[in-house]
Amino acid sequence: MVVSKASPPVTCSDSTINLEKGDPLVFGKYWKKKSDECSVVIQGWEFLSYLSDTSNVCWYMLPELKGAIQRLHHVVGNAVTQDKYIVIGTGSTQLFMAALFALSPSQTPDHPINVVSAAPHYSEYKPEIDVLRSAVVQWAGDAGVYDKNEPYIEVVNYPNNPDGTIRGPVVKSAAKGNLVHDLAYYWPQYTPITHQADHDVMLFTFSKCTGHAGSRIGWAIVKDIEIAKKMTRFVHLGSHGVAKESQARAAKIMGAICDDYQKFESIESELFFGYCKNILRERWEKLKGAIEKSKVFTLTKYPRAYCNFANESFETYPAFAWLKCEEGIENGESYMGKLKIRARGGPGFGVGPNYVRLTMIGMDDDFNELLKRLSMLSAIQISNSS
Amino acid sequence: MVVSKASPPVTCSDSTINLEKGDPLVFGKYWKKKSDECSVVIQGWEFLSYLSDTSNVCWYMLPELKGAIQRLHHVVGNAVTQDKYIVIGTGSTQLFMAALFALSPSQTPDHPINVVSAAPHYSEYKPEIDVLRSAVVQWAGDAGVYDKNEPYIEVVNYPNNPDGTIRGPVVKSAAKGNLVHDLAYYWPQYTPITHQADHDVMLFTFSKCTGHAGSRIGWAIVKDIEIAKKMTRFVHLGSHGVAKESQARAAKIMGAICDDYQKFESIESELFFGYCKNILRERWEKLKGAIEKSKVFTLTKYPRAYCNFANESFETYPAFAWLKCEEGIENGESYMGKLKIRARGGPGFGVGPNYVRLTMIGMDDDFNELLKRLSMLSAIQISNSS
Secondary structure (H helix, E strand, O other): OOOOOOOOOOOOOOOOEEOOOOOOHHHHHHHHHOOHHHOEEEOOOOOOOOOOOOOOOOOOOOHHHHHHHHHHHHHHOOEOOOOOEEEEEEHHHHHHHHHHHHOOOOOOOOOOEEEEEOOOOOOOHHHHHHOOOEOOEEEEEEHHHOOOOOOEEEEEEOOOOOOOOOOOOOOOOOOOEEEEEEOOOOOOOOOOOOOOEOOOEEEEEHHHHOOOHHHOEEEEEEOOHHHHHHHHHHHHHHHOOOOHHHHHHHHHHHHHHHHHHHHOOOOHHHOHHHHHHHHHHHHHHHHHHHHHHHOOEEEOOOOOEEEOOOOEEEOOOOOEEEEEEOOOOOOHHHHHHHOOEEOEEHHHHOOOOOEEEEEOOOOHHHHHHHHHHHHHHHHHHHHHHO | OOOOOOOOOOOOOOOOEEOOOOOOHHHHHHHHHOOHHHOEEEOOOOOOOOOOOOOOOOOOOOHHHHHHHHHHHHHHOOEOOOOOEEEEEEHHHHHHHHHHHHOOOOOOOOOOEEEEEOOOOOOOHHHHHHOOOEOOEEEEEEHHHOOOOOOEEEEEEOOOOOOOOOOOOOOOOOOOEEEEEEOOOOOOOOOOOOOOEOOOEEEEEHHHHOOOHHHOEEEEEEOOHHHHHHHHHHHHHHHOOOOHHHHHHHHHHHHHHHHHHHHOOOOHHHOHHHHHHHHHHHHHHHHHHHHHHHOOEEEOOOOOEEEOOOOEEEOOOOOEEEEEEOOOOOOHHHHHHHOOEEOEEHHHHOOOOOEEEEEOOOOHHHHHHHHHHHHHHHHHHHHHHO
């Protein structure tokens, strides 16, 4: 039997599995265990007002959510909140645009500010900006090749979606630049917490922190009050605030995580971040084995680092696997498609089609099916070589 | 004592009352009564996914919310939902922009589409559009004077915020125009339900329907599937969906209202819309008396109409009072300011400063204080004439 690397040696007869999105369903196992103590009850008369705390810059934010966010960062040690402003949004998605507009000139500039991020970069930055076709901001692609002498905003994402690397800013332009740090995955189930992040504008999301993506709660930690005010104004004009039911629930769940860590009653592997890190570590070990045997893809290698939160060294276990196709395979997404696996190809992330991203935080059944389909590839390889 | 109409004859020594926003706190009285039966419990493991129903155009909408919206419109009879698509947003604010973008060309046009609405128009349309400084849509002001031969979108709001009038489209241009109907207040506590609204794009909001503004739930009823898809895509790119906790609670509360009406066990004045209409009617009667005596302002007159829902005739009881200053008073907002009443002046609504808007749906204490301060004006008038 002759097998060409350019097309998969097997056509899978089973149904398609969708590993294209980053739906964080893997964390459901933990929340099933903790369901009762994290449940919230909301009475019919609660949350009628648009307002929450008019003494706060972010007037629609419930004080208990602000407190829970500060406490969570204090417990985890992943970001400085002291002397900073917290602005919440409907997911960090809304805050991403709020930050770009807040960092742009108040008057319409001669041409839009260029927004860049080092490739491979998160695939949604570009469409989120493009849809508005704004005279204020425009997507300008890979920060690594940005050489215009024009004001810019660089988005730095660590650990980076899609490839899990830890990054800093890369633009070398002499022009004035602002930074937005997207720290959606800077939590200790994914990566060692090596430092307290302390940047001008940092974005976090409940979706990737605890796995509650349906709640649409994001928050920004912002150094400059004027930027925080402008971001709040953007959210005001875009949605008149953020759903309070979700805010109350996020506060409850963050509080429960912190309570558990501060009680010192459970062992680390039963607490949220330890429990989830173990799941991800186990998945990554299985995936590495399967990818290695497949001889079709290679994975990024992640350095070990000491985690100040977990008091141990480990590698990054990213929320996504970023696969590079071996020579001879031109299109990773199509290749996966023939295995009936939906994945997101490199071009959306600003690189070639020989890269492909798969979620590592989906359902167990889908992950196990991925391993099974990859093992079919390696079985064919073995049968060819024997 | 000589009193000039140009400035208030009294300076109020009490604290400022804020009647500037439309925070629907008046409905809290009803929800306190119904609190237990409308409470929701959300477990820790619920709503992890971004997705709700991938078979629906609006993939992030919970099926129970879709069902509750359809049922509520069926019970009230205020809008046709049959053979239409429902798209939800973070408040109708997000859907307003989603509709404008969906109705605009996919390619960037030579110049932005003009968005117009007959003055006095809702004061937030302009800043919501302006903040994005988009090449696709731009605010173009009063629909009543629009005479460009260029494509346009007319926003028709009935009952209209701020003046409570029932309106139709007014643009006379020969150019291609699309309509967006903002029906936030087309509910039977505010106005007689005279017909089932059946327009191409209709916007509603939970905030003004039941008073749950903190939940940030809006919905659009859309005739054309392609427009519904584009609106869904806009919400996807702006916030990756809508908070599910709020969706679940909105579904529960809408369901409770419908259950009560369909049980036929209570008298009309104890059911949601009847109860709230009685509060608004009472407030309006008191306000009309106070305004008449003040001799400083006049109010719009509303015709009586037969309400198909309540089976009786009544006037519109708008969520806002729209006051015209008598001759000699140039600035209604400043005048109110001297009475330590925060109100929103005419210019934001596209008309002169001799108009001013006050909320009619705020707290009892604030409303009663408004009456008290207006009565001080009339006391001075009486003392002057005696």
